Amino acid sequence: MRRSHTRARVKTKPDKSDMDPVKFQIRSSNRSSSSSSIYTLTKSNSKHAKSNLFLTVASIATVLGFLFVCYSIASSGGRGSLRYSVVIDGGSTGTRIHVFGYRIESGKPVFEFRGANYASLKLHPGLSAYAEDPEGASAALRELVEFAKGRVPRGMWVETEVRLMATAGMRLLEVSVQEKILGVVRRVLGSSGFLFRDEWASVISDADAAVDAAAYYIVTAGFIGVSRGTRRSDDGVRRSFLRQRNEQKLTQNVDAVAAAGSDEGVYAWVVANFALGSLGGDPIKTTGIVELGGASAQVTFVSSEPMPSEFSRTVSFGNVSYSLYSHSFLHFGQNAAHEKLWGSLVSRDRNSAVEPTLEGKHADPCAPKGYNLDTITQKHLSGFLAEESKLASSFQAVGNYSLCRSAALSILQEGNDKCSYQHCSIGSTFTPKLQGRFLATENFFYTSKFFGLGEKSWLSNMISAGERFCGEDWSKLRVKDPSLEEEDLLRYCFSSAYIVSLLHDTLGVPLDDERVGFANQAGDDIPLDWALGAFILQTEASTSQHASSSHLHWFYALFGIDSQTLLYFIGVPILMTVLVCLISKWRKPQLKTIYDLEKGRYIVSRIR
Numbered sequence: 001m002r003r004s005h006t007r008a009r010v011k012t013k014p015d016k017s018d019m020d021p022v023k024f025q026i027r028s029s030n031r032s033s034s035s036s037s038i039y040t041l042t043k044s045n046s047k048h049a050k051s052n053l054f055l056t057v058a059s060i061a062t063v064l065g066f067l068f069v070c071y072s073i074a075s076s077g078g079r080g081s082l083r084y085s086v087v088i089d090g091g092s093t094g095t096r097i098h099v100f101g102y103r104i105e106s107g108k109p110v111f112e113f114r115g116a117n118y119a120s121l122k123l124h125p126g127l128s129a130y131a132e133d134p135e136g137a138s139a140a141l142r143e144l145v146e147f148a149k150g151r152v153p154r155g156m157w158v159e160t161e162v163r164l165m166a167t168a169g170m171r172l173l174e175v176s177v178q179e180k181i182l183g184v185v186r187r188v189l190g191s192s193g194f195l196f197r198d199e200w201a202s203v204i205s206d207a208d209a210a211v212d213a214a215a216y217y218i219v220t221a222g223f224i225g226v227s228r229g230t231r232r233s234d235d236g237v238r239r240s241f242l243r244q245r246n247e248q249k250l251t252q253n254v255d256a257v258a259a260a261g262s263d264e265g266v267y268a269w270v271v272a273n274f275a276l277g278s279l280g281g282d283p284i285k286t287t288g289i290v291e292l293g294g295a296s297a298q299v300t301f302v303s304s305e306p307m308p309s310e311f312s313r314t315v316s317f318g319n320v321s322y323s324l325y326s327h328s329f330l331h332f333g334q335n336a337a338h339e340k341l342w343g344s345l346v347s348r349d350r351n352s353a354v355e356p357t358l359e360g361k362h363a364d365p366c367a368p369k370g371y372n373l374d375t376i377t378q379k380h381l382s383g384f385l386a387e388e389s390k391l392a393s394s395f396q397a398v399g400n401y402s403l404c405r406s407a408a409l410s411i412l413q414e415g416n417d418k419c420s421y422q423h424c425s426i427g428s429t430f431t432p433k434l435q436g437r438f439l440a441t442e443n444f445f446y447t448s449k450f451f452g453l454g455e456k457s458w459l460s461n462m463i464s465a466g467e468r469f470c471g472e473d474w475s476k477l478r479v480k481d482p483s484l485e486e487e488d489l490l491r492y493c494f495s496s497a498y499i500v501s502l503l504h505d506t507l508g509v510p511l512d513d514e515r516v517g518f519a520n521q522a523g524d525d526i527p528l529d530w531a532l533g534a535f536i537l538q539t540e541a542s543t544s545q546h547a548s549s550s551h552l553h554w555f556y557a558l559f560g561i562d563s564q565t566l567l568y569f570i571g572v573p574i575l576m577t578v579l580v581c582l583i584s585k586w587r588k589p590q591l592k593t594i595y596d597l598e599k600g601r602y603i604v605s606r607i608r
């Protein structure tokens with residue numbers, strides 16, 4: 001019997017629809033059997049090709065997406081994306097811009113004040129030097145803005161906040177002059193390309209002077225909150241404080257401004273304890289700050305002594321509340337006090353500890369013999385004192401440390417007779433007994449460094465260093481330090497006396513007290529600059545506000561506020577699921593289903 005061989009002749013009828021079965025006929029070549037089996041194959045024809053194409057494209061897209069997520073995790077070191085903030089410190093001797101980079105990790109800002117995450121530039125003179133020509137400040141401000149733009153990626157400028165906070169130098173100006181200079185600041189920062197609001201340029205104490213004692217900076221829920229006076233419900237008070245701060249037309253008087261100027265001190269305290277890692281810990285283990293600036297001095301520390309509300313600040317970090325004493329002593333910065341000394345010599349103030357010379361000249365004990373004082377006094381004395389000093393021909397440098405220290409004490413005790421508290425220390429201001437450890441910054445640091453003093457017994461060694469320097473002839477001092485500006489070199493005599501008179505004679509710090517050290521950095525070389533403390537507070541505030549103001553704060557708390565975190569926790573699982581589906585689909589065997597008419601049943605077999 002001839003072997004029948006079956007030849008499959010597939011008659012495929014191209015069909016239009018997607019999944020219509022393709023019919024093909026296998027005819028037996030055996031003539032005797034006319035039967036033929038019609039088989040139905042359920043399969044996509046072009047469909048199969050299309051689904052393969054789709055699977056290929058989808059798989060490639062998913063793999064690429066997955067690789068992107070891996071890359072972004074790797075490139076960001078598994079941490080939140082970098083953000084920026086800019087703070088400008090308008091000090092009396094100069095304007096300094098600080099550019100900060102920081103990340104948000106699980107809903108909280110992470111600060112590193114080094115490398116690409118921190119840069120600063122200071123330009124002289126300070127804003128207050130433009131009192132006669134406010135427009136003149138715009139050139140320096142634009143230069144500072146360009147410095148910041150060079151450190152913030154262009155794409156981030158629009159979301160990078162820039163703030164200017166001016167301190168004592170501006171506090172000493174008439175409000176109308178302050179407003180003119182701030183007008184120039186607001187115009188330059190408003191057109192800088194950074195995120196700016198007019199109220200973000202201010203004289204820091206000015207903005208707080210008129211706000212009642214219950215005003216708060218609150219950044220609770222694990223952040224830093226700064227509040228004054230008695231505590232009330234944080235959010236309500238915070239909203240009312242911010243409303244007042246933005247709406248309130250501020251009037252000010254110097255005392256109230258001085259009393260409220262201690263935000264500068266609080267900010268310095270915050271950055272110091274942040275750097276030392278004591279923020280969030282036991283209050284008695286925190287470190288106080290005593291700052292000697294140019295126009296003002298600040299004292300801020302945790303005090304258990306009851307105090308009038310105008311000096312009281314509460315900083316809360318996590319579940320720890322710190323009850324602080326904080327005050328900014330306007331006119332008691334080093335440069336301002338030095339000018340007061342000359343003024344007291346000219347006006348032969350009854351408190352002046354220094355008698356005029358036999359020729360009727362003004363004897364200046366804080367100037368080494370041979371120094372010609374006429375230039376510097378004319379430059380720094382204004383109004384009637386300048387006229388008076390011209391009339392009285394001139395000053396005479398008599399270089400005497402102990403007389404200089406007595407003159408400095410007279411300046412620090414000026415106003416003591418008007419003290420309205422149970423006791424006053426500097427001027428007519430209350431200061432509780434100093435408690436705990438302190439860091440003495442700014443001029444305390446610069447003068448100690450100049451005299452090469454070590455940490456140990458630096459205050460008592462300051463006396464001997466000052467005695468040598470003030471008692472030396474000016475010509476010899478000039479030879480030893482030719483590079484220094486004459487005015488800067490001269491100041492070290494007064495500074496060495498003023499520092500001992502302020503810390504020991506006035507605030508009662510023992511000369512050999514190891515609890516008080518001088519520094520301008522702490523922790524991981526973090527600069528003890530109040531602007532960093534202001535940045536920490538503001539960033540915590542805006543991060544906390546963002547997280548708690550939206551109804552998704554539970555979500556942010558779980559997944560963190562940063563989109564990068566969302567990417568990891570949500571994006572990756574979705575991609576993985578899609579990828580698994582695609583792979584499983586891809587690997588799913590293509591089956592062939594044939595209906596065997598003779599046997600009357602389906603036969604399923606695998607194509608591949």
Ligand SMILES: Nc1nc2c(ncn2[C@@H]2O[C@H](COP(=O)(O)OP(=O)(O)OP(=O)(O)O)[C@@H](O)[C@H]2O)c(=O)[nH]1
Pocket residue numbers: 090091092093094126167168169292293294295296297333334335442443446447488
């Ligand atoms: N010897 C010395 N003094 C410095 C140096 N830098 C700043 N100072 C002085 O340190 C003091 C404080 O510096 P800043 O905080 O920049 O001064 P400021 O902010 O303009 O002054 P305030 O407005 O009172 O805060 C001022 O008296 C400056 O003259 C320095 O490198 N060497």
Ligand SMILES: [Ca+2]
Pocket residue numbers: 091092167293294
């Ligand atoms: Ca300062």
